[in-house]
Amino acid sequence: MLVEDYRAGDMICPECGLVVGDRVIDVGSEWRTFTNEKATKDPSRVGDAQNPLLNGGDLTTMISKGTGAASFDEFGNSKYQNRRTMSSSDRAMLNAFKEITTMADRINLPRNIIDRTNNLFKQVYEQKSLKGRANDAIASACLYIACRQEGVPRTFKEICAVSRISKKEIGRCFKLILKALETSVDLITTGDFMSRFCSNLGLPKQVQMAATYIARKAVELDLVPGRSPISVAAAAIYMASQASAEKKTQKEIGDIAGVADVTIRQSYRLIYPRAADLFPPDFKFDTPVDKLPQL
Amino acid sequence: MDEDSALESYFDDPVGNVPDASGFLFEGDLGLQGPPQLHDPSFLSSLSQPEKDIGEDLDLSFLPDDLPEDTCGNAASNANMTQDHVFDGYRPEESAETDPNKPAVMGASTFCPMTPMTPMTPVAESSGIIPILQNIVSTVNLACPLDLKSIALQARNAEYNPKRFAAVIMRIREPRTTALIFSSGKMVCTGAKRIGKSGGRSLSPCPKVDEEDDPLIPQATPLVFAVYSDSEEQSRLAARKYARVVQKLGFPAKFLDFKIQNMVGSCDVCFPIRLEGLVLTHQQFSSYEPELFPGLIYRMVKPRIVLLIFVSGKVVLTGAKERGEIYEAFENIYPILKGFRKQ
Numbered sequence: 001m002l003v004e005d006y007r008a009g010d011m012i013c014p015e016c017g018l019v020v021g022d023r024v025i026d027v028g029s030e031w032r033t034f035t036n037e038k039a040t041k042d043p044s045r046v047g048d049a050q051n052p053l054l055n056g057g058d059l060t061t062m063i064s065k066g067t068g069a070a071s072f073d074e075f076g077n078s079k080y081q082n083r084r085t086m087s088s089s090d091r092a093m094l095n096a097f098k099e100i101t102t103m104a105d106r107i108n109l110p111r112n113i114i115d116r117t118n119n120l121f122k123q124v125y126e127q128k129s130l131k132g133r134a135n136d137a138i139a140s141a142c143l144y145i146a147c148r149q150e151g152v153p154r155t156f157k158e159i160c161a162v163s164r165i166s167k168k169e170i171g172r173c174f175k176l177i178l179k180a181l182e183t184s185v186d187l188i189t190t191g192d193f194m195s196r197f198c199s200n201l202g203l204p205k206q207v208q209m210a211a212t213y214i215a216r217k218a219v220e221l222d223l224v225p226g227r228s229p230i231s232v233a234a235a236a237i238y239m240a241s242q243a244s245a246e247k248k249t250q251k252e253i254g255d256i257a258g259v260a261d262v263t264i265r266q267s268y269r270l271i272y273p274r275a276a277d278l279f280p281p282d283f284k285f286d287t288p289v290d291k292l293p294q295l
Numbered sequence: 296m297d298e299d300s301a302l303e304s305y306f307d308d309p310v311g312n313v314p315d316a317s318g319f320l321f322e323g324d325l326g327l328q329g330p331p332q333l334h335d336p337s338f339l340s341s342l343s344q345p346e347k348d349i350g351e352d353l354d355l356s357f358l359p360d361d362l363p364e365d366t367c368g369n370a371a372s373n374a375n376m377t378q379d380h381v382f383d384g385y386r387p388e389e390s391a392e393t394d395p396n397k398p399a400v401m402g403a404s405t406f407c408p409m410t411p412m413t414p415m416t417p418v419a420e421s422s423g424i425i426p427i428l429q430n431i432v433s434t435v436n437l438a439c440p441l442d443l444k445s446i447a448l449q450a451r452n453a454e455y456n457p458k459r460f461a462a463v464i465m466r467i468r469e470p471r472t473t474a475l476i477f478s479s480g481k482m483v484c485t486g487a488k489r490i491g492k493s494g495g496r497s498l499s500p501c502p503k504v505d506e507e508d509d510p511l512i513p514q515a516t517p518l519v520f521a522v523y524s525d526s527e528e529q530s531r532l533a534a535r536k537y538a539r540v541v542q543k544l545g546f547p548a549k550f551l552d553f554k555i556q557n558m559v560g561s562c563d564v565c566f567p568i569r570l571e572g573l574v575l576t577h578q579q580f581s582s583y584e585p586e587l588f589p590g591l592i593y594r595m596v597k598p599r600i601v602l603l604i605f606v607s608g609k610v611v612l613t614g615a616k617e618r619g620e621i622y623e624a625f626e627n628i629y630p631i632l633k634g635f636r637k638q
Binding site: 155174225229 | 567571574575578579582583584585586587589605606607637
């Protein structure tokens with residue numbers, strides 16, 4: 001049980017008085033700063049926290065652009081221009097991290113997914129087995145894998161929407177990365193997407209729960225063999241919404257889910273015959289089952 | 296069924312020669328619908344098996360005949376060996392016993408003992424289903440530089456669009472195939488598959504003898520070839536036809552290094568399959584992404600074959616260099632698929 005004496009920088013054992021460390025440097029914050037004490041200038045001189053896990057721990061010195069008048073030479077150009085080449089070895093990696101953060105921001109992904117994505121990217125990048133592929137493609141695929149691994153999968157089309165890479169290329173990189181990192185991901189289920197799709201459509205919780213139940217039941221009863229879980233989810237949402245007060249058209253659902261409306265129609269036709277069995281027992285029907293649209 | 300009779304005959308190989316008459320003619324139809332018919336005594340008698348100590352539930356019709364006491368070339372026996380290895384699955388019980396029999400029966404082959412190299416199915420019954428070859432891709436070297444423009448202008452059924460692709464795309468109707476002919480003289484021939492009934496005879500896949508000095512004289516006339524319709528033979532025949540076309544256009548074309556690069560087969564296990572279960576247990580081999588492709592992509596290691604497995608029970612096998620690999624791969628996957636049958 002060592003106690004730190006910050007005045008002298010010692011680590012002292014309180015029982016026997018032995019001084020273990022001497023002049024140990026305190027790594028706490030340099031100044032005591034309070035929130036918005038008219039502090040437009042942050043007096044801290046150490047800058048941001050490093051991200052040693054991801055950057056390869058570079059200790060380069062960077063000189064920022066000057067602020068006073070003395071930093072400009074006669075013509076108005078700044079005297080010290082060179083801010084380049086801070087870490088050429090991992091420039092591409094830093095670029096990719098920036099790209100990942102940008103993509104993730106567009107769909108409001110939380111920090112943990114971004115961190116996981118960065119880690120995956122770093123592993124892939126260091127392995128160099130996918131070196132020939134576009135970094136953006138690898139970044140997008142890592143984002144997809146990270147979402148899957150965190151239990152909140154995004155469809156390929158959703159990732160496509162925030163990335164400049166085509167679905168085909170993301171799919172290819174996805175498979176290559178799984179092979180390179182020797183991991184695997186869980187299979188997607190219909191329930192993974194329900195909350196997102198239903199919220200985007202503005203459906204109430206009751207309808208969302210009903211749609212989840214319908215989709216699960218449909219898969220259990222094997223009414224939709226071979227259909228993508230996304231399509232089944234979309235059809236289930238359609239059925240649930242049509243049975244409730246908030247009716248959504250196939251086109252709207254197709255837009256949100258990234259599924260063609262003919263695909264929703266196909267899957268809907270498969271689950272329609274057993275509609276009565278698929279609804280949860282406590283569901284309140286606005287439109288009864290026999291009045292459901294039949295396409 | 297048609298394909299089965301030719302399949303039978305495929306494995307009853309005399310090498311290269313026009314087949315020696317009697318041993319091969321099958322009186323009666325060879326139905327290969329399932330194991331019971333394989334044991335139809337008429338087959339066994341017509342195959343003139345000397346040793347019949349193997350039990351009658353053993354299917355011998357796939358053993359190449361004892362007929363080639365003549366020269367089974369090495370390559371032919373190699374081909375036999377792969378086939379035998381494939382049909383290990385068809386001889387479940389008498390593994391040990393058939394071993395000593397086999398060399399006697401086959402004559403030329405020195406087959407290694409039948410320990411299956413894939414550890415999966417110790418005692419399994421044969422599936423009774425045989426994948427059908429759907430496509431063969433082969434390459435051949437014509438060994439002379441070609442002027443693609445003149446070929447495209449003179450030949451019929453040729454297209455050449457140098458901005459799009461640097462080869463002439465030529466098609467022929469007889470074995471319905473497409474060839475890509477490059478200016479270096481190399482050619483890729485795709486699309487060959489077996490057509491319809493054969494006469495019950497076939498030629499074995501030609502051994503890898505060098506044919507540099509025998510450019511375009513086929514070992515039998517094309518007419519005879521048409522009778523022996525077997526996918527690999529079709530591919531070779533088609534490649535020869537293309538080479539002849541090129542030769543007729545004035546280039547000194549030869550026919551070197553004909554090699555089959557890829558064979559695609561398909562079949563149906565006739566029951567629905569639970570792909571989710573399969574991907575869970577065989578994670579390191581399978582890839583199932585319904586968003587990307589509706590089928591499960593199974594990359595088998597032992598014969599290096601890729602299988603596309605669908606919910607309906609249809610299976611596509613590809614990546615084989617030899618017919619036997621396809622059969623072997625299917626025999627390996629069948630018991631696994633049976634385990635994931637949907638109830």
